[in-house]
Amino acid sequence: xAKQMETTTSDNNDWRxxxxxxxxxxxxxxHEIMCDVIFLVGSxxxxxxxxxxxxxxxxxxxxxxxxxxxxxxxxxxxxxxEENTFRVLLQYIYCDEVNVTSENxxxxxxxxxxxMLFKVKSExxxxxxxxxxxxxxxxxxxxxxxxxxxxxxLESISYIEKNAWKCLFSERALKLSKExxxxxLKSDYLxxxxxxxxxxxxxxxxxxxTRDEKEVIxxxxxxxLKDLLFLVRFPLIEKEYFVKNFMPLKILKEEEIICMFTxxxxxxxxxxNTIPRTxxxxxxxxxxxxxxxxDSLRRNTDKIDAxxxxxxxPIWFRGVIIYGGYGNQSVSDPPCYIFNMTSSVxxxxxxxxxxxxxxxxxxxxxxxxxxxVYINSxxxxxxxxxxxxxxxxxxxxxYFGKDCKTTCTSNGVTFTFRNSPMCTTGTxxxxxQIAGLLxxx
Numbered sequence: 001x002a003k004q005m006e007t008t009t010s011d012n013n014d015w016r017x018x019x020x021x022x023x024x025x026x027x028x029x030x031h032e033i034m035c036d037v038i039f040l041v042g043s044x045x046x047x048x049x050x051x052x053x054x055x056x057x058x059x060x061x062x063x064x065x066x067x068x069x070x071x072x073x074x075x076x077x078x079x080x081x082e083e084n085t086f087r088v089l090l091q092y093i094y095c096d097e098v099n100v101t102s103e104n105x106x107x108x109x110x111x112x113x114x115x116m117l118f119k120v121k122s123e124x125x126x127x128x129x130x131x132x133x134x135x136x137x138x139x140x141x142x143x144x145x146x147x148x149x150x151x152x153x154l155e156s157i158s159y160i161e162k163n164a165w166k167c168l169f170s171e172r173a174l175k176l177s178k179e180x181x182x183x184x185l186k187s188d189y190l191x192x193x194x195x196x197x198x199x200x201x202x203x204x205x206x207x208x209x210t211r212d213e214k215e216v217i218x219x220x221x222x223x224x225l226k227d228l229l230f231l232v233r234f235p236l237i238e239k240e241y242f243v244k245n246f247m248p249l250k251i252l253k254e255e256e257i258i259c260m261f262t263x264x265x266x267x268x269x270x271x272x273n274t275i276p277r278t279x280x281x282x283x284x285x286x287x288x289x290x291x292x293x294x295d296s297l298r299r300n301t302d303k304i305d306a307x308x309x310x311x312x313x314p315i316w317f318r319g320v321i322i323y324g325g326y327g328n329q330s331v332s333d334p335p336c337y338i339f340n341m342t343s344s345v346x347x348x349x350x351x352x353x354x355x356x357x358x359x360x361x362x363x364x365x366x367x368x369x370x371x372x373v374y375i376n377s378x379x380x381x382x383x384x385x386x387x388x389x390x391x392x393x394x395x396x397x398x399y400f401g402k403d404c405k406t407t408c409t410s411n412g413v414t415f416t417f418r419n420s421p422m423c424t425t426g427t428x429x430x431x432x433q434i435a436g437l438l439x440x441x
Contacts, residue, residue, distance in 0.1 A: 025054060025094045037066070038075045042082040047075070050090060058093040061115045081111050092120050100127050109147050125149045132159050138172045138180070145179050157183060161278075164192040168200040174207040178228065185231035190277045194236035197277075198246060201225060201232055218250040225251075233273045235263040276380075288410040289321060289436035290417065291401030294369055305391045305427040307434050308418035309381070315413055316378040317356075319438035320345055320391055323399040324368030345375050348388040348422075355379075355387075369399050370435050378440065388420050394433060402431040411441060 016024055028034060028051070035049035055062035065072050078086065085107040092098040098120050100108060105124050112120035125144075132140050132155050141156035143149070160167045167173060168184075176184075181204060184190070190197065208224040209216045222229065229251070234242070239261075247257070256271060263270040305322075322343075347356040358375035373391075381387060406429045408415045415437070419428045427433050 022095045026091075029054075029090060029094050037072075039078050039086065040075050041078045041086045043079065044083070045077070045079075046083045048083070048086060048090070054094060059115045059117055081114070082107065085111050089115065089117065089120065092117065098123050100124055102127075102131075106143065109143065113147050121147065121149075125152050128152055129155055132156055136172060137163070138167055138170065138176060141180050141183070142177060145177065145183065153183065157187060160184060161187055161189040162191055164190040165196055168192065168196065169203075173200065174204055176204070178226075181228055182231065185228060188275070188277050189282065192277075193238075194233045194277065195238045195241050198232055198234070198237050198241070201228060202246065202249075221249060222251050230271060231273075233275070233277070234260040235270070235272055235274045236276055283316070283440035285318060286411045286439055286441070287321065287436060288408055288415055288439065289370070290404045290408050290415075291435055292403040292405070293401070294323070294399050295402055296397075296399050303392075303424040304422060305394065305425050305433045306420035306423035307389050307427060307429070307432070308420050309387045309389050309437075310384065310416045310418075311381050312383055312414045312416075313412065313441070314383050315381050316440040317347070317375070317381050317437065318378050318440055319372060319374040320389065320434060321436035321438060322371050322373055322391065322394060323401060323433055323435050324371040325396045325398050343373060343394055344390070344392040345373065346390040346392075347379060347381075348390065350386040352388075372438060374438065381439075388422060389434065389437075390422060391434060398433065400431060400433055401435050404430055404432070413439075413441065 015027060019027065032049045035051055037050055037052050037055070039048045039050065040046070041048050052062075052066045056066055057063075065076070081089075085104060088099055088104060088108060089111050098108075100120075100123050105127060108120060109124045112118070112124065128140055128143060128149075129152055132152075137156050137159045141153060141160065144153035144156055181201070185197065185201070202221070205221045205224040205228075206216045209220045212224075214220045234252070234256075237246075242260075246252075252260070259271045263272055263274050343359075345358050346354055349355045356375075356379040358377070404417075406417055408417075417429045423432075425433060
C-alpha cells in the first residue's frame, strides 16, 4: 500500500536534510511514504493515502477510528467530503497550516466539525465574523446555528437586530431554518415593528407550506410555526393589519385572539409577550424645542403647566424640557446645584382620563436656560391622537419661553400644540414654562 522509503537521492543527498519536522511530514504525505491507511474520498472515491499515527495525534475522531473498540480496517470511504476539502484538512493535520477561502469555507466547517479539528473551525468562524456586515448575515446566522458557533451567532443576531426590516424581508429569510427564526424572534432588540414581525412569520410559514407541497391554510401555517407562534407579540400588532391579514386565516384559536386583545389591560399572565422590542432606553433620544425666544419670570407656585399635544407619527414620550432657573439663587460659593425637587408629569387622553403619570426629579445647576426632566418609563403616543401634558410642582425662579411655535417638526415627526383649559399658570401655545419634549421613534 505504501511506497518504500527512499533514504537518499541519486546524488547521495538525503531528502530530510534542511527540513523541519513539519516539512518532513508534508514530504511524506505528498510522496505517499510509509502510508498505512487509504481514504476513498468524495463522490469520485478518490484514493488518498495517509498515516494513522499522524491523524490520530491531531483528531480524537481519527484516534477512535483506528484505536477504538471497533477499529476501521481496509480502505475507508468518506463520501460526504470532496477531495479538495479533505486535502486542506490533511495540510492542517500535517503542517499546522489551513487555507480558508470563501469558496471552501462551508465545506471546511463541515469537515472540521466532523473530525473535531477545532482550530480549523475557529479559523472559519473568524473569517465569517469579518464578513457579517458585508456578506449575508442570514446565511452567516444559519451557518453559526448549524455548527454551534456561539460568538458568530451573537454577531449575526446583532447585525440583524439593527437591520431587521431589511433582513426579514430579503429572499433568503424565507429559507431560514426554524431554529434561526426562533433566535431572531426571541430578540428584544429588533429594529422593526411587531406588525413587521407578524408579516414576516406569515410569509415564512407560507413558504414552508409551499415547499412541503401543503395547502397554504391556517392549520398548515400553524403546524409550520409550532411554538414560534408564541414568540410573536400579538398584542403589539396594528389591529387593522391583524384583522385584515391574519385573522381570516384562522391561525389563532378564539381564546388566543381574546388574550391578544385583552393582554394590555390585565395584569394576569398572558400567552403573548406585551413588552415592545427594542427597549426605548436603547433608542436614540431626540429633542423638540418649540420656543423662538427666552425671557425670565419669577415662579413660586404649586400650579399646573399644561399643553395639548398631537403627533402625526407614533413616538415614545421620554420626558419634558422645562425652562431652567436664572440668577443667583444659592448662597454657596461657588454656586452649586439649586434645583433638587420632584415634579409630576402626567398625560391625559382625549376624554380627560390620566393615561400616564410619573414622578420626575429635577436636579440642575443655576442659570440653566432649559432643564431636561426624564420620566420613569417611556409612554407611547399614538399618531393623530390628542393628549394633554401636565407638569406640576415647578417651584423656582425660572426662564420662560415666548414666541413659541404651534407646529414643529423634528426627525420626521410633526408636533401640534394647543391651549389647555387645565393650565393654571399662563402657559399656552405662544409662551410658558414647557420648552419642549424628549422622545424616541
